[in-house]
Amino acid sequence: MPRQQSRAARFLEGLTATEEELYAASVRDESEVAACSRPVRGERVHIVGRLTTVVMSPASGLPTVQAELFNGDFTVTLLWIGRGRIVGIEPGRKLIARGRVATGESDRIVMYNPWYELIGNPDDE
Template sequence: MSLRDALHKAVASQEQVEADEEREHALRSTGCVPVASVADRRRASVSGVLRSVTLRPREGVPALEAELYDGSGTVDLVWLGRRSIGGVEPGRRLRAEGLVCSLEGRPTIYNPRYELRPRSGE
């Protein structure tokens, strides 16, 4: 660790240190891009940690929604027709791929392909 990195960690908030660690982890994931750089109506692969997972029906159809955070931003992942998915839970690392669309100003991927990753510390 360089003196600059050590100084940054000493004066940064815990939230900033965690965001830096998530960004570094996401960038090490092969083929993934930072969430902050995903473009509307483009395919993207992203990697991060799930902050929340919620069952939120859409027009009478079950929909599992998850917020993926990679340190640069968040993307919503929505699986239509699903009430739950084994292993998809808050705190879990996940790599997701799909077509990004903007929903109410938030990047969203519907029915993404996904790969569960080891949790922090595993």
């Protein structure tokens, strides 16, 4: 179990942290995954995080929506096949994704056609 840091220690750490470290810490805090381990291929997982990028395929060919979900510790690629667009799936949006983990090129974590739930109102964030 991770050791609780004192308020002063967290403050001092915040003064020396990079922008990326501060962003990761804020996403980790809101995702409640401070000590989350990287999922293993074949595992069914439940991940809460923020979408960092979203790419929608062109109308020609097989439509797909690909999004990167960052939980503060690692990034999972969410890939919806057969969908050209999904309302609400946009960068910065917080969501919960559930599904079985696969591994893609360069050992990246991929979840195909995950169940998802959008969290909060994007206007409030």
